[in-house]
Amino acid sequence: MPSNPPLVEEEPVVEPVDTTPAETRHVHAALTRTSTGKEDLRELESGLDSLQSDADRKHRIDWSRILLPVAALVVLVLVWQFYVSLGVKRRDLVPGPLDVLSQLGVLWSDGKLQESVWTSLQRGVVGFLISVVIATPVGLLLAQVAPLRRAFGPLISGLQVLPSVAWVPAAIIWFGLTDATVYFVVFMGAIPSIINGLISGVDQIPPQYRRVGTVLGASRLQMALQIVLPAALPGYLGGLKQGWAFSWRSLMAAEIIAVGGTIGFGLGSLLDQGRTLSDMAVVMAAILVILAVGILIELLVFGPIEKRLLRSRGLLSGSTR
Numbered sequence: 001m002p003s004n005p006p007l008v009e010e011e012p013v014v015e016p017v018d019t020t021p022a023e024t025r026h027v028h029a030a031l032t033r034t035s036t037g038k039e040d041l042r043e044l045e046s047g048l049d050s051l052q053s054d055a056d057r058k059h060r061i062d063w064s065r066i067l068l069p070v071a072a073l074v075v076l077v078l079v080w081q082f083y084v085s086l087g088v089k090r091r092d093l094v095p096g097p098l099d100v101l102s103q104l105g106v107l108w109s110d111g112k113l114q115e116s117v118w119t120s121l122q123r124g125v126v127g128f129l130i131s132v133v134i135a136t137p138v139g140l141l142l143a144q145v146a147p148l149r150r151a152f153g154p155l156i157s158g159l160q161v162l163p164s165v166a167w168v169p170a171a172i173i174w175f176g177l178t179d180a181t182v183y184f185v186v187f188m189g190a191i192p193s194i195i196n197g198l199i200s201g202v203d204q205i206p207p208q209y210r211r212v213g214t215v216l217g218a219s220r221l222q223m224a225l226q227i228v229l230p231a232a233l234p235g236y237l238g239g240l241k242q243g244w245a246f247s248w249r250s251l252m253a254a255e256i257i258a259v260g261g262t263i264g265f266g267l268g269s270l271l272d273q274g275r276t277l278s279d280m281a282v283v284m285a286a287i288l289v290i291l292a293v294g295i296l297i298e299l300l301v302f303g304p305i306e307k308r309l310l311r312s313r314g315l316l317s318g319s320t321r
Contacts, residue, residue: 095281100288103281112270117289120251120266123179127186128247132240135191139198139239140224143232149199156192164189164250168257178262182254189250190243197239201232233309241302248294267293 077097084096091099107113142149142156167188171181205228213227229236255268263269267290274282 092278093280095284099281100284103279103285104289107270107282107285112265113285113289115265116267116270116286117293119264120255120268120290121293123182123186123266124244124248124251127183127251128190128244130183131187131190131194131243131247134187135194135243136198138191139195139236140202140229142195143199143202144220144224144228153199156195159188160192160196160246162188164246165253165257167250168254171254172258177258177260179264181258182251182263185250185254186247190247193246194239194243197242198232198236200239201235202228204235205231234313237302237306237309241298241306244297244302245294248297252290 081097084091084094088094095103104113142152164185167185168181171184175181175184209227209231210223213223218227251266252268252271255263255266256272259269259272267286271283271286271290274280274286
């Protein structure tokens, strides 16, 4: 008798899993049907409402962004107070949080805190804005013209890694104890960082962008302002953030060293005054205010701008920001 062929078990077919949200599937189904009745319209309306509610939920305040930093700050203050309570160092060398807070109250009542914050913040903002005006066209020029970049690119990178405090003695000799000394040091700290950030952003632009501009007949200026600069915004924004950080640090270094003359009383001057008087409460108060100003600028200015830019380009999904 002929033998029956062995039975071959067929593997079950695994249907692909559709990970599209239910609301999106409803909208797509309602839009792609050949006929649109009342039921389809109601389904389309409910799907659009669900998508809109999802978008609204995404724009609600994320309290974790507020509560987590506050909790971290509270923990650091408690650790600081615990260390002070151990008595490892004398209170005049390591003051506690309450001592520093009391000193801040004294400085506020004397008007020194307001004067120092306003003077330094004004210098930092004005110096940074002037640096942006200078560095942006220079960065675009270096990024677009290869011979200029090869000639001056290493110099710009060298200036970026050069500590800004090294410019203070030269600036004092050139400009004396005036505000020009402070602004010069700020420029030398911020401009190289902004230029390198812009060049880095330009390097990351896909070459198709320039080809499209060439096909459309864009001039070199139109190519730089309407195609290259908008496409390089993420890298440019990173350079701006780094430029602000360098300008703020450079400003503090200049204010600590260049004291007297017609130079106003800034946070660096307050810090140096605490060192001269050996008053660690004043020193710690000045350090905390300098830190607080830097954090507030990041949270109120650069953070929202960067988040909006990333969201507009679809780069925020999956990010921890």
